[in-house]
Each structure stands twice: as C-alpha cells, then as structure tokens.
Amino acid sequence: MDSDTPIYNSRITKVYIEYLKHAYPDIQTDDILKHAGITDDEIKDQAHWFSQSQVDLFQEAVIQATLNPDIAREAGRYAFASEALGVAKHYILGLLNPSSFYLLISKVYSVFSRGVTLNARKTGTNRIEIISTPNPGVEEKPYQCQNRMGMFESSAKFFIPTFAKIDHPECYHKGGACCRYIVGWEKSRSYRWNMAKNYSYIAGIAISLAAFPFFSIGDWLLIPLVCALISFYLQFINERIKYGELKNTAETQGNLAKELLDEMTIRHNNANLIQEIGQATSSILDIEALIHAVIKSMGIHMDFDRGLVLMANEDKTRLVFKAGYGYSKERENLLRKTEFNLTNQDSKGAFVLAYKNKEPFLIDSISQIETKLSERSLRFAKEMGAESIICVPIFYEKESLGILTVDNIKSKRPLTKSDLSVIMGVASQMAISITNAMSFKKIEGSEKKYRDLVENANSIIMRLSISGTVTFFNEFAQHFFMYDEEDILGKRSEDTLFKGQTQKSQNFEWLVSSFQSDPEKQINTEMETILNNGKRVWITWTNKPIFDQQGNLNEILLIGNDITELKKSEFDKKDLEDRLQRAEKMEAIGTLAGGVAHDLNNILSGIVSYPELLLLDLPAGSKLRKPITTIQKAGERASAIVQDLLTLARRGVVARTALNLNNIISDHLKSPEFENMQLHHPNVRVQTHLQKSLFNILGSTIHLTKTLMNLLLNASEAISDSGEIMITTENLCIDKNYNAYEQIQPGEYATLCIADTGMGIPAQDLNRIFEPFYTKKKMGRSGTGLGMAVVWGTLKDHNAYIDVRSIEGKGTTFTLFFPMTQQPSDSPRAPFSIEEYRGTGEKILVVDDVEEQRLISSEMLSKLGYIPISVDSGEQAVHFLSNNSVDLIVLDMIMENGMDGLDTFKKILEISPHQKAIITSGYSETDRVKETQNLGAAQYLRKPYVLEQLGKTIRDALDKK
Secondary structure (H helix, E strand, C coil): CCCCCEEEEHHHHHHHHHHHHHHCCCCCHHHHHHHHCCCHHHHHCCCCEEEHHHHHHHHHHHHHHHCCCCHHHHHHHHHHHCHHHHHHHHHHCCCCCHHHHHHCHHHHHCCCECCEEEEEEEEECCEEEEEEEECCCCCCCHHHHHHHHHHHHHHHHHCCCCCCEEEEEECHHHCCCCEEEEEECCCCHHHHHHHHHHHHHHHHHHHHHHHHHHCCHHHHHHHHHHHHHHHHHHHHHHHHHHHHHHHHHHHHHHHHHHHHHHHHHHHHHHHHHHHHHHHHHHHCCCHHHHHHHHHHHHHHHCCCCEEEEEEECCCCCEEEEEEEECCCHHHHHHHHHCCEECCCCCCCCHHHHHHHHCCCEEECCHHHHHHHCCHHHHHHHHHHCCCCEEEEEEEECCEEEEEEEEECCCCCCCCCHHHHHHHHHHHHHHHHHHHHHHHHHHHHHHHHHHHHHHHCCCCEEEEEECCCEEEEECHHHHHHHCCCHHHHCCCEHHHCCCCCCCCHHHHHHHHHHHHHHCCCCCEEEEEEEECCCCCEEEEEEEEEEEECCCCCEEEEEEEEEECHHHHHHHHHHHHHHHHHHHHHHHHHHHHHHHHHHHHHHHHHHHHHHHHHHHHHHCCCCCCCHHHHHHHHHHHHHHHHHHHHHHHHCCCCCCCCEEECHHHHHHHHHCCHHHHHHHHHCCCEEEEEEECCCCCEEEECHHHHHHHHHHHHHHHHHHCCCCEEEEEEEEEEEECCCEECCCEECCEEEEEEEEEECCCCCCHHHHHHCCCCCCCCCCCCCCCCCCHHHHHHHHHHHCCCEEEEEEECCCEEEEEEEEEEECCCCCCCCCCCCHHHHCCCCCEEEEECCCHHHHHHHHHHHHHCCCEEEEECCHHHHHHHHHHCCCCEEEEECCCCCCCCHHHHHHHHHHHCCCCCEEEEECCCCCHHHHHHHHCCCCCEEECCCCHHHHHHHHHHHHHCC
C-alpha cells in the first residue's frame, strides 16, 4: 500500500475544518486545503477518502497556520461535537453506556480510517484497553495517534458530562509494537449513590447488632428503624438519579433515530419519484411527453436546482435539447439553440463523453477541468453558470440515446456519489421507457404501410347505387360471399352482404354524403360481416365515387380484400405487445423496487430490532416503554411496505407451509385491519360461504393474508353507497385447459372467490388492473398503487391462477385458483418465550458487510445467550475460520465487495466440511440462496429479523444433526 492509496475518510478532515472555524475563526481554510490538494466538495462528500500524503500535507499546513503542535488532539476532542460524523452517529443508537461504545470502537473507527485495526477489551467497570495496530503498508504519523486519543477522550461525552481520561503506556511511534490506550471515565452518579445505599445497609445492620446489649427492646427497635429509613431514603435518591440518566440516554438515542428517519425521508422521496416514473411508463408512449413527465417529477421530488435531458438526433450527429427544469428563459433558449457535436473525435465535453463512452461523470468543480475544455465549451459552461455537475448517459443495451444531467447553483449543496447512483437509476428507467416508445412507433409505422397495401388490393369488386342496391358483383366476390349473382343483384347490400354489420344505413348514408360534398375524396373503411355460411370475416374497402355525364353521383365502387387473418394477427400481435410491454415495465420497476427494498431492509433493522432489545431491559412500569413501542410498530409497518416491494419484484415466497385458506380468512376477519376496514366502510356487509373440507395448499400465510386484505379493501372501496361482499371457498377439479383471465392448467384446486356488488371495472381497464401504479383511486389516500400488483405477484409465486369477471354498475368477482396439496396444515404456535431459544454460550460468527447489521445481530445474540463474533466480508470469515472454530455462522448472502454468501460458504466448507450455517438477506430468497442451502446451510432468514425469528432459526440449526 503506497502513500497515495485512499485510506482516511473525509469526515476526519471535515472535523479539523469545523474546529478551525470554531477555535481559529481568522484562519483562511481555503489556503490550507489548496496546500494539501483537497477541495471543499471532497470534504463535504462523506463517501470520499484521502491518502496518507494528502492528510500529511493538510496537517503540515494546519500547524503552520495555528502554530499549535497539539492541534491534532484538540481536533480529536472536538470530533464527537462535530456535524461531520454524519452516519457514524448511527452506531451509537442502542448503546446505553460508555463501556458498550468503547467495546465497539473498532467498528465505529472504521468509518473514519482504514489505516489501523482497533481491538478493545474491558479491564474494569469503567476502564477499557484499546490496542491500535497499523495495517500492512500503512505509515501513520505521531499526530494521527494524538488525534485518535482526542477522539477517545471526547467519545465519553455521548454518555457523561466530562471527557474520558487516557493513559498511553505503549506507543508505536516510540518503538512499541502497537499503540495501547487505557481509557477511563468517571463512574455515574447512580453508581455512587447505589454504593452509598449498599454501605448504609451494612452499617445499619452493624450498628443495630452492636447496640443490642445496651438498650431495652423498645429503645433498641428505634435504632434499626432509623437505619432502615436512611437506607430507604438513599435508595429513593438512587432510583431518581438512575431514572434521569436513563431518560437522558433515551433522548440521545431518539435524536440519533431522528437522523436516521431523515435519511429515510430522502429515500421515500426517491421512491415517490420511482412511482411517478412507473406511472408515466405505464401510460405514455409518446417520447416527448414521456421525457417531460420524467423531468417534471425530478423537479418535484429531487433536491437539485436544475435538470436537463439532451437526446441524439436521428442520424446520431448532435445532442439536442428535449426538456429541463430550473433554467431561466435566457439559458433555456441558449440550450435550445446549442447543438453538441457528436462527430468531433477530439471533443472532451462532459455531455459528449458521457454519451459516447456510456460512462457517468461527477464533476466537483468546472474550474478543475478548465484546461481540458475547448474555448467554446468553457464559454458555454460560464454562460450556463455551472459549478458542479452530474452527467449520466441514457442508453439501452449497447445503444446510447442521450444524456441526463443535474446541478445546483442556488443551494450550493455539493453533489455526491449517492446523488450519482440515484440519477443513474432514473436514466436507466428512462432508457427502457424511451425504447418501448420507439418500438411502438416503428410498429405503428410498419402497420400503416402494410394496411395501405392491403386496402388497395383488387380482390372483391362491387358497385352500389346511392340507394344501397348492388349493381355489380364480380366472380371473386360471389365465391367469397358464397352467393350467386342473381341472389345479390338488385338487392340492398345491408340486407344481404352486410347483414351482420350494425348501423349499416347510417354508415352508407355518411359515405354518400361525403362523396357529394368532396368528389375527389377517397374513403377507406374496415368492417366485420357475416358470410352466407355464417362465418364472420373482416374486409377492408377502398370506396370511390362514380359520377354520370352530368357530374351527379351515380354509384359507389367498392374494392375489398379479406383481412380476417390480418385482423386476427393484429389482435394477437397487440396482445403480445401489451404482454411484452407489461413484462418489461414489471421487470424494470421490480428491479428498482427490489434494490430500494434491499437498502430499506438494512436501514429498518435498527428501528425494528433495537426497540425490542430496549424493551427487554426496561422495567414494566417505565414511561419509556410506550414511545419505544411506538417506534417499534412504525418500523414493523415500514417493513410490511418493503414486503410489498419485494412481492412486486417477484423474488419468491420466503417460506411455504401447508395451510388452509379457511383459517386465513377466519383469522383475517378477526384482525384489527379488518375492523379498521369496516370502520371506514360501515355500509358494506361481508358474508362468507366456506367449504368445510377445503383442500390444503402450500403457501405463505403473510403473503396470502395481504392478498386477501387487498382484495377486500378494493371491493369495499368499489361500493359507493351500500352493498355486499361475499367470500367463498370451494374445491374445484379442472380436467382440461380453462380459458379465463389467464389460461388455467388442468388439476385440483382450492379456490377463493371474492364477489362485490360495487361499481364494476370498465372493460378497457380489465387488462391493466394488475399493473403497478395503474389505479383510478387517488394516490396516497387509497393506497400506494401496488395493491393489485402485489396480488398478482403473490399468485405467481404460489403457482396459482386468477379469473376476473366484472359488469359495470353491478360488481366484480375475483376467483383465485391455488393448487392443492396432500400435506396436513401446521398447528398454531405457542406464544414466544426467550427462554425457549436461549443459548448456552455457543460461539456464533456474524458475516455481514453492513456495520449496523453486525451491531444489531451481535446485540441480539448476546441477549439470547450466545457469544457473537463479527466480520465484514467473506474473505475475513474464511481467514478467521482458518485458525478458529465456531458453532454456527450467520452468513449474509448479498455483500457489496468481494465474495457473496454462496462463494464464502464454499470456501468455508473446504476448511470445515461440517460447518453449520444459516443464510440471511435483506432482499429475498434467490437461486443462490437455495444453492447454498443445498450445500448444507440450514435455513434462510430474511432481514430485518426480530428476536424470536433469530432465536428459533439459530436454535433449530444448532440442534440439527
């Protein structure tokens, strides 16, 4: 590792800058940053890392400016009062004392530095030993040791009013093998009062025994009574102080939780953007309208001052303006007039390079690349007022379509790599949608050309008088319609040839009137009619007027061609195109939803899991139980929404067990969710007709309950005044393919039917009711727009089918077909008890790349009686197990860097062939999860998990032979 390798996070440097502004307000920090080759935007980006040479130059400049050789330690002391920590403060969430924090210091410090490895051990009630060892190839300087000491001192102020005391008996920079720190802190007031109370008990007993020989019984009893009162008083004071300390700790955790919720708000806005883009792609097939809809949504939901879409012209020689927001009229006009040349091989402009190379750009400052720009490009950038900018390509497969760019000019907020990831996701969705729209236009154009060719083909030739009687009927027409000439000539066409056509007279009268008003007009029509043998056919007609010598309309010439097969192909083709577009939309939105769900699951872990741990430690009468329980329930509701996203992403049902639909229906009708539905729809009556001997099915109770709830809620909202919902179950045997809303294969099924007497669904909407975000209801008031998409995804995951029948004004019936199983259904479980799953000191290795998740898992495992050990990668897990053994591994399947769970488990089996393990993921069950289980991993556990799930899964895995 050389001195230019990035190993120190920008947070450390940002702490210095904040401290300098606080303690040395006259110092110009810009000069210090320039000396070190560091930009202000790099410091503000918490995803940025600096090298050893950069931080050395920075430290050198700081000392020269302040003339303070102890500045590193002072800045360290300031660290935990700094705003620079950002997400590092989330590690404090759930910790109740300094001891817990310092024991986890290695995990916290890794947010700041990759240069050293920290290990901590407890040496007393208020003493921790921390050992810092430089990683191979790292040449730390003494000032970094001093800065670390300052951070250790200030860390205690999260929990107590004073700094910690640091002893440094061994230093790497003074010839030691490592840097060893002994961290001590003042004992809490409650601890001291508790000791005083205990001593008072002992003193009271001693005084009472010593005084017994010298007093009468009556007088002597006053002595232990007084001693007891003193002890009780001390205990009362101790409890009040302890309550105050617990309250302060809870407030600290609440503030940290608020920061996490603020981050979730940003992700929620991104999710809203994805939702609106999904709505646009499901309904807009015009490219211009689609781009304007997306850019409008970005302007509403994204925290950027300006946004812009440039698209390549037809011959791919120029990038031209299509849509934007946040620009003044003058600058927008400049953009509309400017064409960015794609044929110039020497062009180094960000827009052109992003388009050509299909690579995104994050430019911190235009000033950094001035020398690389042409005079024209630099002049354009200054005219646009650009500072920092994100530019990403819009491309599908290997074809570039355009670019999407955003920047800030008012807020001056620095653009980060996180912003870049979000914009790349939007550009990817735009690319798929634009490609769909382009494909639609090509299909539409080719269809028109083919239609023109067919409609002008001379096959059926006939003439009609202006009164509608047939005056000419060629031989081909006779064979086609299966009429002899004498049967047709002189007869009205609407009574013979077109007897299956509705509104025949009105159509012919309109045809005559059109030719009389515009003799040069050529009219082409299509119609469906019935042949003499009863067969229905489609014919395309070219209609031309025939005039007599006086110029009066005399007859109409009709040249027709049979397009029945073409129409059938059109219907089939349109149906196939609709299915293809729905599949592409579902896949694209599902991919985005799955990724958001994976990130949210990791974020939700703290909100779902930590309250459960806090509640276990709080007394039953604590005032803190109610707010903590509220946080826990909010997390669980958020987790349920994530499950909807996973179901939409079609990632498979987590677990299938034998169950009975009747039980699911009965349980739901007793649930608070059903009571809440009745409260909002008191005019709706719900009745059931459940077959007693209903087949069992294989499925997930959670997913099927959500499906039932969504269907009942939709049915209730479809009833405006008053009405009825009938829930029916029955066994059904299908002996041949059954064409319903979808084709149902032969087999035995347990069916669930939900019929309402509501307003019904229009025929034109039936084919789209299962698309995400396609709803006639108001978004945000009646739901997320995912309800029916979740129903569809759940059915596909259960290998089930659906039929939908609806009549406008009369109601709708949904029938669900679930394959039956011979397995008996599971019996109800007993209430959860932590003692039932408690461990006996078994060692559990947690392998997860997310710091928060490792912290949560370790806390929960300790609470369950296990000894947790954690590492942040598959490589570290393999290295650890090469020299150590554990009873069980809790292995994350999806890890951003290095090996994933499957590859890690394969390497572990080479070291320990019988190693027990369970698989976890915030995404959902995948083929790689199943392959890992086939290799011997016991079970799959989805994040965020609660104490009961974790305890039962680990206990089952450990007990399995």
